Amino acid sequence: MSRTIVIVGPTAGGKTSLSIDLAPRLGGAEIVSADSMQVYRGMDVGTAKPSANERRGIRHHMLDVADPHEGEFTLAQWLRGARDAITAIHARGAAAIVVGGTSLYARALLEGIAEVPRAQAELRAKLEALPQVDARSRLESIDPESASRIHANDRRRTLRALELHAMTGRPASAIRTQWSDSPAALAPGVCLVGLRWEVDAINRRINERVKRMFERGLVEEVRTLLAKGPLTRQAIAAVGYREVSAHLQGQTSLEHSIEQTKIRSRRLGKQQRTWMRRFGLIPGSLWLDGSRPTEDLAEELAESEVIGRSEHSP
DSSP, X not given: OOOEEEEEOOTTSSHHHHHHHHGGGGTSOEEEEOOTTTTBTTOOTTTTOOOTTTTTTOOEESSSOBOTTSSOOOHHHHHHHHHHHHHHHXXXXXXXXXXXXXXXXXXXXXXXXXXXXXXXXXXXXXXXXSOHHHHHHHHHHHOHHXXXXXXXXXXXXXXXXXXXXXXXXXXXXXXXXXXXXXXXXXXXXXXXXEEEOOHHHHHHHHHHXXXXXXXXXXXXXXXXXXXXXXXXXXXXXXXTHHHHHHHHTTSSOHXXXXXXXXXXXXXXXXXXXXXXXXXXXXXXXXXXXXXXXHHHHHHHHHTOHHHHTOOSOO
């Protein structure tokens, strides 16, 4: 039986633990990471990447597939790799569990993506030279819909939206309308599982996770990465890495970096809750109380009709 289980939910919400608890209950399922920062080698602590020990011998895919010092890693690259991994997993007669905090990756897997132009070096250099306030003002002028969705401090997405407009003459919001307002039903063999959390409860977990990351060596991890050379624009934008980099450069105190990492992490959680509302509209999706022990959730899923009736590959 070829099955694909896609697990979504807020950051620090227990998705990884659930996938690891669920895999052996499905007869040796394999896990495909859907995290845009766990793809980078050496970015482990700050991305909450499961260690070899935590993976419990379960085969994982799309981890450590990119160098954080060389080039960007695109959505299209991840989607190709994830689809190839899922095809190979199914060929081995196993179920695939797709899990990670990048909701855009999950949506792309479920609904596909439109072809968009690749970045142009000369154009990108010109955009990179723009101060953030000017880039933001330009985006608000040419594409107010994208500006309303992109946080004012999210430079990477701001510049990409400007880049798409410059290359196509169309606003990024129009280019990305390949996704309908009404989500399509899941493909045969695909099950979408979502974890729900109360806002106060997940924010407490986020704060605690950030605290543990710094205790487990996030500062040393970033120091080691920077010693090998500057990180790519995408990699350094990861939550925690930008804040620690600023601390190591003497721009902020460690305490300030920790607090800013908590703030950005909670903001990410808020953005993900918006995605969760979208995913919740998908017919056939299954939503669980994320505050329950993941062992119990895994047992419930393994015995559920939703998982059991997924009989075909996507």
